[in-house]
Amino acid sequence: MKSISIKLCVVLITLFSNTLLAQEFQGKAIYQSKTTVDMDNFGGRQMSEEQKKMITERMKSMLEKTFILTFNRTESTYKEEEKLETPGSGGGPWRGMMSSFTGGPQYKNVKESKLLQEQEFFGKQFLVVDELETLEWKMEGETKQIGQYTCYKATAVKKVDEMDFMNMRRRRDRGNDEKEKAEKSKDSVDRDDPMSELEVPKEITITAWYTPQIPVNQGPGEYWGLPGLILEVNAGRTTILCSKIVMNPEEKEEIKMPSKGKEVTREEYNQIMKDKIEEMREMYGGRGGRGNRRF
Template identity: 65%
Template sequence: MKTLALKLNLVLLTFCFSFTAIAQDFQGKAYYMSKTTMDLDQWGGEQMSPDQKKRMQERMKSFLEKEYVLTFNKTESIYKEDERLETPGTGRGWGGFGSSFTGGPKYKNVKEKELLQDQEFFGKQFLIKDELKALEWKMGTETKQIGQYTCFKATATKVVDQFDWRSMRRRQPPPPKKKDSAKSDDSAKADSDDPMSEIEVPKTVEVVAWYTPQIPVNQGPDDYWGLPGLILEVNADRTTILCTKIIMNPEEKEEIKKPYKGDEVTQSEYTEIITQKMQEMRDMYGGRRGGRGRN
């Protein structure tokens, strides 16, 4: 208990000294690497040779591994992809698909509880404007070092958006059962004609975050915020976001601008738009399959 109390006191002292040392108009930049793993065997990869798997993984690399920059001050932040030139032949197609399910710059104002995000969906620009929702963090005492910063562990349960591609997985086939009627045959055929019927997304995932009180802002990458220090690492389902570099008070400060382009919608309205569009695509796909089957 004495060790724990001493550790907490040291954290509080660090927090206080750091806070008073930082100027009123301070700004920081944190660089993150985001990596999502994908089991190719779930998507037919068990039929590929090792060389084919390797080539496929290389093609998907720019889709599954991205670099981001979080520019922040005491109350605001903007999180956007640090775009690089792609190697010819990598990421094509995957990047186009991903742009419809991964967002553009994300602005968070933790004082006003405001969230703004650019989002393009199949060629149309949207501006998602919503309330910044907090996770119910459970604070831990476990620590680890990330670079020069001492980080503390926090955990939470996060509700997953049904179109979050990072958590999409192939639905496990149900156990075989007796065919009671022709109706069940029709139902099975309808499911097989719908490519989305093979995909599922978990309703919730467990999140582990590591934050440092040495940078006393409650900001973090992507959707994550609300801890007494900058979040330097996040592990959620199959995605890890890790801070690789921090610059405090850069010589040239960058204005944190709110995104403003696109049709303004809430997150729930945007999800409804995607749902409707995906249903249209299902119907179109099913119609084509049905037409081919009749010929």
């Protein structure tokens, strides 16, 4: 009996120690995110190089961001670094719409496959609740050094959210589809509507670089599921690169689920955005009117 009691105590102490370690272990990674935009996709063919440069510069604050990933073995938060807004970097209602695609604080729980994100859209606060997407990663065998860490390459095919405007592109030429060409030629309204010439691809190939030297299956944004912290992601026109890592900082930050806003699913939130975009298209001239030029 005494032997059994000792073994039981050892097991309980081990379990307690592992739980304590899991709670205490924490890391912080700083990521630089940059998205490139092909101005020709947004009417840039009719713009001068000076106009393209001016618009690209005004969009810089939306396309180049710094994020902080705070993580332990099972949970993480991913937040944009707070910065003072540059004077003259406005953009009216369209800026409000575009800023919604990056969202607010994001929480991941890889053990429970849970993803939560605060999202402010035109002055209204939402809490988007979703399941973590499980990507089928393919280990490529290539390695490279990122800072002091040896990283391994992995790729996966990811479905693109239908409202992901960061991956928007001009529609592919469907010259072989005579029926579609004929229907399009009959519809002069669609020819005059710039949004009708754009599309979001159904899927893109993701390239990630992870390091087993930090053995957690966490990463920036919604990316996760590799045997090591993901330090770099290339997804469509966006590159996310880790620039600094602090392991077990002296002042630990509480990792907690966001709670602000009306709780909605991703599908519900997408529908809210669709309705607002349609409202704005009508407000700004919509279906081929003069206001469409301003759009």
